[in-house]
Amino acid sequence: MGIFSALRRWLFRLFKKKSLKIGLYGAPNAGKTTLANRISMDWTKEAMGLTSPIPHETHEVIQKRVEISLGKKKITFDIFDTPGVATKVDFHNFVEEHGMDEAEGKRRAKEGTEGVIEAIEWLDKMDGILLIMDSTLDPFNQVNVTLLGNCKARSLPVIIVANKVDLEGAAPDKIKKGFDEDLMVAISALTGKNMKGLYKAMIKKFQ
Amino acid sequence: MINLISLEKLSDMSPEERIRFIVDEVKLGKVLVLERGLTAVEEMELIKITMAEIDNQSFVGVETPGFSISAKKRSFFNRMLRRKNPPRMMVVGPAHLLKTIRKDGKVVQAMLLTKDNLRPMREEEVEGTTEIKIDETMEEIPFSEPPPVGDEIRVSAPNGVEPPPPPEDFRKIHLDDSQIEMKKEMSSEEVEN
Numbered sequence: 001m002g003i004f005s006a007l008r009r010w011l012f013r014l015f016k017k018k019s020l021k022i023g024l025y026g027a028p029n030a031g032k033t034t035l036a037n038r039i040s041m042d043w044t045k046e047a048m049g050l051t052s053p054i055p056h057e058t059h060e061v062i063q064k065r066v067e068i069s070l071g072k073k074k075i076t077f078d079i080f081d082t083p084g085v086a087t088k089v090d091f092h093n094f095v096e097e098h099g100m101d102e103a104e105g106k107r108r109a110k111e112g113t114e115g116v117i118e119a120i121e122w123l124d125k126m127d128g129i130l131l132i133m134d135s136t137l138d139p140f141n142q143v144n145v146t147l148l149g150n151c152k153a154r155s156l157p158v159i160i161v162a163n164k165v166d167l168e169g170a171a172p173d174k175i176k177k178g179f180d181e182d183l184m185v186a187i188s189a190l191t192g193k194n195m196k197g198l199y200k201a202m203i204k205k206f207q
Numbered sequence: 208m209i210n211l212i213s214l215e216k217l218s219d220m221s222p223e224e225r226i227r228f229i230v231d232e233v234k235l236g237k238v239l240v241l242e243r244g245l246t247a248v249e250e251m252e253l254i255k256i257t258m259a260e261i262d263n264q265s266f267v268g269v270e271t272p273g274f275s276i277s278a279k280k281r282s283f284f285n286r287m288l289r290r291k292n293p294p295r296m297m298v299v300g301p302a303h304l305l306k307t308i309r310k311d312g313k314v315v316q317a318m319l320l321t322k323d324n325l326r327p328m329r330e331e332e333v334e335g336t337t338e339i340k341i342d343e344t345m346e347e348i349p350f351s352e353p354p355p356v357g358d359e360i361r362v363s364a365p366n367g368v369e370p371p372p373p374p375e376d377f378r379k380i381h382l383d384d385s386q387i388e389m390k391k392e393m394s395s396e397e398v399e400n
Binding site: 087092109123141150 | 248255
């Protein structure tokens with residue numbers, strides 16, 4: 001699987017594919033949709049999706065084409081905002097923590113599970129990954145490690161995005177230390193802090 | 208129930224069989240300790256199958272406290288040869304029974320949820336369980352002390368099963384006459400020496 005992905009990317013470089021598919025992956029509430037909206041607003045003046053503190057708000061893959069240009073360098077990306085990947089989805093959480101009734105909670109839970117499956121299936125179609133981690137939480141959860149491991153198994157170029165650096169308790173250095181073999185950029189998708197650093201990294205890593 | 212799964216058993220199965228085995232066992236409420244954990248690709252497949260099997264009644268997903276592969280740094284030699292770290296020991300259990308408390312590169316702390324702190328999956332499951340009720344008129348007896356001799360502790364079980372007899376008081380060691388004589392002889396020999 002990794003060999004074919006690497007070959008596909010080499011052929012792309014040879015024949016200059018029009019756009020690169022970049023997937024935004026991570027656990028629920030890591031800030032994927034917030035980042036997707038930030039990128040989309042910066043380059044197209046349009047948002048991509050709805051954000052909410054309720055997990056699994058994004059329950060299907062949403063795509064948008066953006067052209068990122070910095071100086072003379074210009075690359076066209078198809079940004080894919082994906083549902084958060086999780087190992088468990090419990091409708092009780094929607095009922096108890098977010099005030100939904102049982103029927104609505106079960107509906108959201110079902111959407112959440114279907115979204116996770118769709119996100120995993122789309123991974124094979126990506127040319128590069130932005131792996132978004134909440135820098136206020138422990139980054140060594142099973143989802144982050146599994147996603148990163150899958151990117152490497154598929155030879156997918158990946159940028160670890162340490163998000164939410166605007167919040168108290170943010171520890172992007174912990175992410176950098178723990179994943180020191182990978183390129184990491186610390187940002188705040190909400191406030192726009194260091195987005196230029198992320199765009200530079202995307203042009204450098206994914207070109 | 209906690210099952211330790213050996214490397215031999217895991218190696219005898221194909222990746223698909225391994226994941227199917229894990230999901231089936233976890234759905235039965237078992238916590239599995241795998242001598243060799245899953246690869247990242249296998250874990251992703253486990254997540255995918257888990258999501259398809261969540262039924263909002265008895266199975267809400269899996270909890271996988273284990274050592275992070277990335278947390279263990281690859282040696283320079285492995286990095287040069289592009290060798291991945293082998294999967295390490297892994298625990299997989301039902302998400303409503305197993306909770307990861309803390310995790311770093313060296314220690315993984317997880318908790319098995321008991322009936323006291325467990326949120327019931329279905330109300331009928333809780334109502335149907337056997338519960339031992341202690342008579343409300345009885346004074347509360349701390350666990351560190353044995354029950355007082357002569358007092359009757361009334362325990363009733365809703366299913367009508369007779370309670371077991373109260374435990375013996377093991378602090379009192381009853382010696383017969385010959386053992387008492389032997390003790391006296393031993394203590395007098397010690398005094399002479």
